[in-house]
Amino acid sequence: MSFPLGIPGVAPQFGSDAIVLQTEGASFEAILGVAPGAQVYWSFGDGQVATGAHPSVVFGAASTRRNRLRVVPWAALETINLGFDAFDGGDDARYGTPFDVLPAQLVSSIERLQLATSLARLALSSTPSLGSGSSQLVTSLDLSSLASLTQVEATRIDSLVSVDLSGLTSLVRGAFEGPAGKTILHSLDFSACPLLIDVRGADNGLTSFALPLTPLTAMWHLCIRDNPNLATQLPDLSLFAALTQCWIWNCNQSGELRIGADGMQSLLAYSNNYTALDLSAATLVGNVEVQDCAIATIDFGSCDGLVTFKAQNNALSSSQVDAALVYIDSLGRNNGECNLTGNAAPTAIGLAARASLIGRGFTVLVDP
Helix, strand or coil, rough: CCCCCCCCCCCCCHHHHHHHEEEEEEECCEEEEEEECCEEEEEECCCCCEEECCCCCCCCCCCCCCCCEEEECHHHHHHEECCEECCCCCCCCHHCCCCCCCCCCCCCEEHHHCCCCCCCCCCCCCCCCHHHCCCCCCCEEEEECCCCCCCEEECCCCCCEEEEEECCCCEEEECCCCCCCCCCCEEEEEECCCCCCEEEEECCCCCCEEECCCCCCCCCCCECCCCCCCCCCCHHHHHCCCEEEEECCCCCEEEEEEECCEEEEECCCCCEEEEEEEEECEEEEEEEEECCCCCCCCCCCCCCCEEEECCCCCCCCCCHHHHHHHHHHHHCCCCEEEECCCCCCCCCHHHHHHHHHHHCCEECCCCC
């Protein structure tokens, strides 16, 4: 198919001043966000050309094609959408105008993305929810020095081996969750990203993961679950005062787990090697799941709000089990769940608190 509109005037040269989007499919579509007055030029791998922020072209057969993009001025290019289905969120207005749903464009490489000096948001996710073949094929993603970039959606790319996040000083959300069972993305380094509020890197083969050394006081969501070979330890999570969802199960974490958020809704840290749990700096935690670790001590402090507490298969003594049951009972909550099996059995003190909780609709499991 040919485009009804060609490039007006003299066609620009698509040399080193063009972003190259290499694709492998039988068609191509992109959705850009550009400032008013910008000129957008496309030259596709089959010789077709077009203008505008939303090109859609059918090539006729799948093949490797190098599609070139020029925006005049480059500073006017604000968003690039090459695949998005909101599978892992990212459509929250806190990150800007939500991306349109768009099937993945079988992108196998991106070159010279740094020309887009004001690029704020990039969507490059695989989109299996939109049909078979909706995958990205990129193996490396160089986002370095894109200092205006605030949001990256690059989820379920099973070919992705490396990501360069250096210089991303404005990044707020980075989503790089892999498809289940992926093992080839070994490192995510967010250490240059001091404004993060939402980080997602689950289901990869991570052995290295880094956050900034300074406290991320606005971060609300951290998910790096199911990276069992992770060799680095997370920072002190009690410094993340706004954290409401912390999903870090099966990440080879050890030592003491400390939480200090004011409104934690969900702490899922099971199947790790933690030896202690400290909730004393937190004021409200609703759901805590730390089963299948090696936890021997728990400090609840004055943490309020516990409704679900799963700590089975740890190393808690009878006195620690008693203390947990007594504390959860003292909160006066109804219709919750508490599982402390696989630890020492409670004494009469703990059993009395258990009976009180059951009387208020709790399911409470302990060893006899």
